[in-house]
Amino acid sequence: MYIKINNNHIELIKSANPYLIFATIFVFIIGLYYSLFQSPPDYIQGDSMRIMYIHVPSAWFALMTYSILAGSCVLWFITRNPLFNVVARSIAQVGMVFTLMSLITGSIWGKPTWGVWWVWDARLTSMLILFFLYIAYIFLWQAISNKELASKISAALAIIGFINIPIIKFSVDWWNTLHQPASISKLSTPSIDISMLIPLFIMTIACFLFLVTVSLIRFRLVLIENKMLRTIN
């Protein structure tokens, strides 16, 4: 299985770009309307709960992006198809931004809810480790001039770092943490009201569209970088 990207694929990605940007902005505006105007305040946390609508999708996509990153690195190791390397490098920075947003918004939400900006509990610490893993992946690739070696080392790091993903997911169940357990899971009915679930769902779609839009822009950028490196060498 050797997938190759040709000019037709690039043209298709290029032509989809304005529609994706428009869709992202449109869904974000609807999401903001529901998050700030339509959704009722929480009966305990009050309006500070509205931070959830940006914090939770950021955390979900931080984890999802890392899973795709690690998966691409595994596929690159197996097939040596450079496309998987390009995919991994395209999404790494987007994942890093979502992780940072999750940490910052979580910290701001933590102050009125817990009375502190930060605690070294399992969920928060494992999310911080995820942020450092993203940074390490990005900088390792940039720091090593031999790009074949850089790909190997950064991919190995991404795969080893994947062990952190189940730790983040189950940290609230395995340890006593200040962070609340999952409110939405596949195995049970959501423990939050539909009036709060709708804005969360819309903001999740908006964040997903943002992830796809910027990843495709970065995909084109990484492809050009690769072509330039080949030209120089």
Next chain:
Amino acid sequence: MNELLDMGGYAIFVWSSYGIFFFSLVIFFLINILNLRKYEKIFNKTKKKID
């Protein structure tokens, strides 16, 4: 309107979160789209020179 801005006394937390979130996303998007345009220009110039 004032009620919305006040956010039940949590204005500083809610608005700063949303502000930082959207500011970061917009800046990140702009950096990437501008970098792409810059690299495309450089690449096309180099390609023309080689051709």
